[in-house]
Amino acid sequence: MSELHSEYTKEGQSIHALVVELTFTFFKLRSSGDSQYQKYGLSSGRMALMRSLFSGGPQTVSAIAASRPVARQGIQRMVNAMVKDDLLLLAENPRHKRAKLVELSAAGNALYRQVLKEEIEFMNTLSEGMSSGSINECRNLLVQLRDKLALDDST
Amino acid sequence: MSELHSEYTKEGQSIHALVVELTFTFFKLRSSGDSQYQKYGLSSGRMALMRSLFSGGPQTVSAIAASRPVARQGIQRMVNAMVKDDLLLLAENPRHKRAKLVELSAAGNALYRQVLKEEIEFMNTLSEGMSSGSINECRNLLVQLRDKLALDDST
């Protein structure tokens, strides 16, 4: 601890500690997810993509990218690879000749549902002993934090 | 929403929502941090490394890597680059001929303190309107979550 830390307000200090913990928890969560996914040849990125298609229906690459903090070209590359793996299909888009609609193939849909099922069980296990009230309060605070960040920069 | 979601317990559903929000908040936080750091030629990774050295004192590359969820060779590469940029120094290690002690140079220390100062102000701003009690509760819940993850896998 340096003397600089005395410039923190009490709340500022708490937020800093929260940010540090959030970072550790995020990495832990992602590596835990990846180790669950890898036995199906999936990754966190591929799962997130399938999740978007499963809940949002067929969409263009641009639309998928716009709904998440990832670059359009990253999604494009991922989609191309997953089409090759027969997890996704490209359907004609009546509104745009080049921008095809990306959708889950039958195999992709089945795989996603399988993994989602495991994921739900995992979340249920993780939440044992916690109250949904305190979990929701925590989430609300993160939303609040993120909203403040959105004001701060134009990312 | 698919029929699969009915397999969630109430708490499981909440945890899932929390995990989604946590992910968004993490990315927002990191990009916000990076845009603050870049005017000093730094990145989140470099800042984290300097933070370790500032608070933990001179350490070997291996020790730094062991204290965070990053690979040893990633730290090694970063250290080599930052030594070239005169932000870090390699001091002789009496206990090991090859494993030098990494420490902040005078320039690195000054730069870190400058950025830290801005960061503290930023955290103070972010926390305005929040109670340190609710922030700490949120952090405690994340700690609890991370502990459960640690049990689950051996990452």
Add this chain to the structure above:
DNA sequence: GTAACTTTGACAATGCGTTGTCAAATATGA
């Protein structure tokens, strides 16, 4: 002391994200 094991830094390959460029397709507006 010495043989076997582990830790460490250099080097290389790879994975997966980013950005930039370009041409085709589309949208906009005078």
Add this chain to the structure above:
DNA sequence: TCATATTTGACAACGCATTGTCAAAGTTAC
């Protein structure tokens, strides 16, 4: 309509993390 601007996918280059391999340095056990 037609000129201009934007969106889109392919391609390339790069950034920054990972893993694996190897030889030098250090540790441990006998």
